[in-house]
Amino acid sequence: MTSTGPSDKDTLLAGHKQLAEFSYEKRPVIKGYNNRTLYVNVGSCRIVEKPVSEDMKAKFTGGKGFGLKLLWDAVTPQTQWNDPENEINIAMGPICGNTNYPGSGKSLVVSISPMTGIPIDSNVGGYFGPYLKFAGFDAIEVQGKAERDVMVFIDGDKGHVSIFEAPNEEVDSHVLAEQIMDMFARDEKDRKNVCSVTAGKGSEHAYLGCLNFSFYDERRKVARLKQAGRGGLGTILRDKKIKALVVRYSSLNAMSNNPADLATLQEAGLRLHREIITLDDQQCRMREIGTAHLTEIMDQYDLLPTHNFKFGSHPDSAGLNSHAFSAMVTHGLPDGCWYGCTMACAKAADGVELKSGPYKGHKVTIDGPEYETVAGCGSNIGVFNAATVMEINFYCDTYGLDTISFGTLTAFVMECWEKGILNAERTGGLELTWGNETAVLEMLHRIARGEGFGLVAGLGIRRMKKHFAEEFGADPKLLQDIGCECKGLEYSQYVSKESLAQQGGYSMALKGPQHDEAWLIFMDMVNNHIPTFEDKAEALYYFPLFRTWFGLQGLCKLPWNDVEPANNAETDEPAKVPEHVQNYVDIYNAVTGNNIDKAEIIKQSERVYNFQKVFCIRMGKGHRLGDWPPYRMMGPVTVEEYESRAERYDTQLKDLVGFDPTGKGTFEKLQALRVYRENRYDMLLDAVYKRKGWTKEGVPTVETLHGLGIDYPEVLEVVRPLLP
Amino acid sequence: MASLKRLGFDDSKCNGCGECMTACSLAFFKVDDRTRSAIQVDKTEGGWHINVCDQRCRLCVDECAAKALTMSRLGVVTLDKRLCVGCLACVAVCPINAMRFVPGLLTPFKCNVCGACVKKCPTGAIGIVAEEM
Secondary structure, three states: OOOOOOOOHHHHHHOOEEEEEEEOOOOOOEOOEOOEEEEEEOOOOEEEEEEOOHHHHHHHOOOHHHHHHHHHHHOOOOOOOOOOOOOEEEEOOOOOOOOOOOOOOOEEEEEEOOOOOOEEEEEEOOOHHHHHHHHOOOEEEEEOOOOOOEEEEEEOOOOEEEEEEOOOOOOOHHHHHHHHHHHHOOOHHHHHHEEEEEOOHHHHOOOOEOEEEEEEEOOOOEEEEEEEOOOOHHHHHHHOOEEEEEEEOOOOOOOOOOOOOHHHHHHHHHHHHHHHHHHOOOOOOHHHHHHHHHHHHHHHOOOOOEOOOOEOOOOOHHHHOHHHHHOOOOOOOOOOOOOOOOOOOOOEEEEEEOOOOOOOOOEEEEEOOOHHHHHHOOHHHOOOOHHHHHHHHHHHHHHOEOHHHHHHHHHHHHHHHHOOOOOHHHHOOOOOOOOOHHHHHHHHHHHHHOOOHHHHHOOOHHHHHHHHHHHHOOOHHHHHHHOOEEOOEEOOOOOOOOOHHHHHHHHOOOOOOOOOOOOOHHHHHHOOOOOOHHHHHHHHHHHHHHHHHHHHHOOOOHHHHOOOOOOHHHOOOHHHOHHHHHHHHHHHHHHHOOOOOHHHHHHHHHHHHHHHHHHHHHOOOOOHHHHOOOHHHOOOOOHHHHHHOHHHHHHHHHHHHOOOOOOOOHHHHHHHHHHHHHHHHHHHHHHHHHHHOEOOOOOEOHHHHHHHOOOOHHHHHHHHHHOO | OOEEEEEEEOHHHOOOOOHHHHHHHHHHHOOOOHHHOOOEEEEOOOOEEEEOOOOOOOHHHHHOOOOOEEEOOOOOEEEOOOOOOOOOHHHHHOOOOOOEOOOOOOOOEOOOOOOHHHHHOOOOOEEEEEEEO
16 A cells, blocks of 8 residues: 555665663553553653552543643743654543443543644544553653654563664555554454554644554455544654654453443443443434534534635535435445444545545445534535545545645635635735635645745644734734634534624634534534523533543543434433433443543543643633634625625614614625624623633633632642732 | 245244244243343234344344344344454344344344244244245
């Protein structure tokens, strides 16, 4: 499959030059924890293990909590993303790696993001996290910068860690992940025991680099890739000159995570397996097509981002609906990204012949696409051809580029083209009109080659806004309105204009506007279950905390509410899926031997959530202004948008704003609506901050931090100067 | 043409004595514990129903991510315990509960057509059937 460079295993191995090694005592996991983490510095070539204290477990739980705590201790307020002290931390959490409960194989990656300058966290599947845990560690911290390309290899079978120069391997992930299996697996049967974290050539030239976590698909006989997509993690990996982190572990069984109570864990898992197998085809069809089932639903509710979030639906969207992709993926395979996930949403198309780029003519397996990719690299850029979305998806993955940021920034440059800010001269001949598939793919390849306008696009929206204003004289206010980023991170793919709660869910998300912190559109806009500011604030308190918990445990969010018990609608709080919440209480207790209840789930999250908030403040960000969305995510920016939904907006002006639209010009109406919506958002911020125990500036109070038990001196030192 | 080996049964001959379950659990687990039997005898309105893997549907084979469930050369769906990671997806997907599981055990179990039950059945309600598919 390799198109360039040497692929022969012996040649690759011959190029390896060992720089450091470290042997450790192999010990069994105890109730979900190893009670130690691994520290690797690829600059100084130092490798050590660090103990995990009882306080660290009590306050930070695991997963993202551990990653953030280790990162806090490693950096200073002045640390930039590309400073050697910045770390890539991968941590799993106590529940991670069990093979019984669907969605239990997630790794949480934490680092100072090149896009935002604050901690990013990304939740990713693949076997690396579970294997690293069973190799003996609750987390790996990777610090330093290597002089030449290196790999880090953790051999969990032998209890051995090494850093070595790796000059000859490919960089693009779909090739490199296979090469790594070639080199480190003893034979075909052993390939499933080897997995890697890699990036790609795009990560070397763009800020939106992602990480690929591999797992071997025994049926397709290929290395599959799952992405830690958001926030430029791949960019950091390649800046550190790391080609790959590799782990091997070959003794997986139902007791590898050594739960306190295997029987309870098994029974909870079996209950959910049965629910999924029985109900999924009537509910979300995750087993058939994964999250790509959402496209037509979003289109129907006017939520599918189209032409840079201007609109929420499009007459051609059928070209991207779930059936278009279902016809392309291979069915009937157990497509979990970790063992025991019967939700099996990690779909893939096989034998797809590529039509462009360096791998043109190759027949490849393409993971996905997921909904976010369909919307971002499809409707939002005016592409309504499923095959093209597949090709963009493939190249983004192998180049190590985040499909969400790529989609949203491409939508932005296309609107800039439409508005005359960009032209062929400025893009090096790329005609970036809506739906120009050839131009989009060529821009993607130029990012990977680090060439021409590819370098500009690879800056991401925030830096492009500055560039376009300074270099091309574009109106900064317009760029601010249509550039769909917040905190420096591109928005994920839902139109939030008609849901105030979702505007907050996106823009108050600590790492930047990603839907994994809160997705409240149906509760708010469709079902009107949270009409008041207090209701919205309560939802924006509870759901981000509940969802944070998945990241503390090494869990996937999807089995929580992408399948629901048959009687869920009859429960008191269907949006919370109470039976599944109880499952999480049960499996946490079964793994750890602790005895928590559902309130403690929220407390565990609240400690880490507030710690992360203070971390953002410590890095000079995390202020109220940073929680403001671009107006495109709040309402219609342009006359064209307003007039496309004029009846809706006119009615709102009359009924909600008290402004009679009769006889008024569109521009005047736009302004009236904008004032109303911005005022409401401001009031939402007040309500949510209050509910979270923060000041009006969004700073956690001493009382809040004290109540959570995270009032460490270095934490209080950050907030004190900002408190009234 | 692939061969298939399975247990055949005739519910009308079954007297519900459960000797098959005892024999199975002794063969598999060396204990007399009918919950640990791959063959189950269920009471019905009119008598008894023998429930055991028919070796045909193979939903469990398709569902097994670890490829621990395969068709043996004899045509029996067989679990390789060394490959099984204990996820129990096979138990969930089995439409007749013939993939068996006891909480606390690391792996599930199923009928491998060993014939232990056939020998103990006093009424001849069970037999081994070999056929071509």
